Amino acid sequence: MPERVFNFFAGPATLPYDVVKEAAKGVVNFENMGMSVMEISHRSAQFDRMFCETQKNMLEIMGLSEDEYGVLFLGGGASTQFCALPFNFLKDSMTADYVVTGGWSKKAVKEAKFFGNVNIAASSEDSNFSFIPKEFNLTKEAAYVHTTSNNTLVGTQIKDFPETGDVPLVSDMSSDFLSRKLDFGKFSLIYAGAQKNIGPSGVAAVVIRRSWVEQARKEVPTMLSYATHLSKNSLFNTPPSFPVYVVGLVMKWILEQGGISAVEAANNRKAGLLYSYMDDSNDFYRGTAEKDSRSLMNVTFRLPSEELEKKFIAEGIENDLFGLKGHRSVGGCRASIYNAMPYEGVEALVEFMKKFKAAN
Ligand SMILES: *Cc1c(COP(=O)(O)O)cnc(C)c1O
Numbered sequence: 110m111p112e113r114v115f116n117f118f119a120g121p122a123t124l125p126y127d128v129v130k131e132a133a134k135g136v137v138n139f140e141n142m143g144m145s146v147m148e149i150s151h152r153s154a155q156f157d158r159m160f161c162e163t164q165k166n167m168l169e170i171m172g173l174s175e176d177e178y179g180v181l182f183l184g185g186g187a188s189t190q191f192c193a194l195p196f197n198f199l200k201d202s203m204t205a206d207y208v209v210t211g212g213w214s215k216k217a218v219k220e221a222k223f224f225g226n227v228n229i230a231a232s233s234e235d236s237n238f239s240f241i242p243k244e245f246n247l248t249k250e251a252a253y254v255h256t257t258s259n260n261t262l263v264g265t266q267i268k269d270f271p272e273t274g275d276v277p278l279v280s281d282m283s284s285d286f287l288s289r290k291l292d293f294g295k296f297s298l299i300y301a302g303a304q305k306n307i308g309p310s311g312v313a314a315v316v317i318r319r320s321w322v323e324q325a326r327k328e329v330p331t332m333l334s335y336a337t338h339l340s341k342n343s344l345f346n347t348p349p350s351f352p353v354y355v356v357g358l359v360m361k362w363i364l365e366q367g368g369i370s371a372v373e374a375a376n377n378r379k380a381g382l383l384y385s386y387m388d389d390s391n392d393f394y395r396g397t398a399e400k401d402s403r404s405l406m407n408v409t410f411r412l413p414s415e416e417l418e419k420k421f422i423a424e425g426i427e428n429d430l431f432g433l434k435g436h437r438s439v440g441g442c443r444a445s446i447y448n449a450m451p452y453e454g455v456e457a458l459v460e461f462m463k464k465f466k467a468a469n
Contacts, residue, residue: 192333207221211263384408
């Protein structure tokens with residue numbers, strides 16, 4: 110086995126190799142303290158500096174100001190945010206709008222229903238979530254509008270978010286967070302499990318508009334209350350310290366690449382290479398998402414038979430291309446090509462796809 114293979118898993122997923130190597134140093138001796146980053150107090154000056162710098166860099170990458178937005182690093186994954194969001198903001202007799210574009214959106218809806226009315230503002234479930242709806246049936250004075258910016262399982266991505274006017278716009282960006290330039294200032298709350306695109310599992314990033322938190326329901330259990338965490342700059346209790354450290358290294362890596370525009374350009378180039386080869390393959394590799402809804406992060410496709418798909422996935426591993434199996438709920442194949450996937454990885458994949466097609 111080579112020291113490094115190409116990892117197309119959907120999550121936990123590939124990280125920049127330089128980040129992995131740097132993290133290994135911090136695991137042994139963080140900032141020359143003679144202790145691991147996993148061993149130091151989250152109240153130490155060194156940890157606090159790293160933590161605040163990570164928050165600051167994330168906002169800088171997004172083009173947001175610290176005065177307007179707070180960054181929280183919370184445990185419980187993106188899935189806990191499915192329930193924290195309505196707990197805080199879906200107050201009695203209010204309605205929240207949900208745009209349902211995949212399995213993760215459905216899970217978010219399920220939690221919201223524990224707290225209040227849910228209006229499905231749009232859904233593509235009838236066509237197996239193969240596209241992103243363009244029309245939204247929004248509620249006047251909704252508590253918020255929830256979207257899933259990238260649909261990890263089905264390989265679609267929202268290009269045009271609904272125009273919500275004064276209604277707060279929320280997005281689960283777990284699988285494409287910081288992969289493309291967006292007007293992040295349009296959103297009142299963005300959350301993302303780190304393990305897809307910005308770090309290891311164990312932490313979710315929540316970027317939240319400070320003024321909205323003031324309007325949150327007061328009767329929320331302490332640990333699920335955004336006000337709790339915001340008022341303590343996300344250090345109310347012990348944060349997931351090691352995962353945040355790695356997220357911090359990824360933020361520095363993004364800045365070194367030239368920021369989000371440079372990362373987006375690289376992502377366009379990678380996805381362009383893969384999709385254009387698929388489109389030229391005479392339907393041997395058939396994309397499952399409609400073209401104008403295609404994700405730049407998760408590329409989903411089918412081969413002519415399930416047998417060939419199994420063979421493709423197995424031979425991929427023999428060629429040091431890992432994680433090409435589609436999600437168990439949708440089948441087929443999927444190549445996740447997050448920020449950290451180098452262009453060479455996609456080139457290697459396309460070369461393998463060509464050879465596989467010729468041989469089968
Ligand atoms: C993976 C994923 C989640 C769930 O994340 P956890 O951190 O495992 O809870 C939620 N939403 C999307 C879009 C995802 O890709």
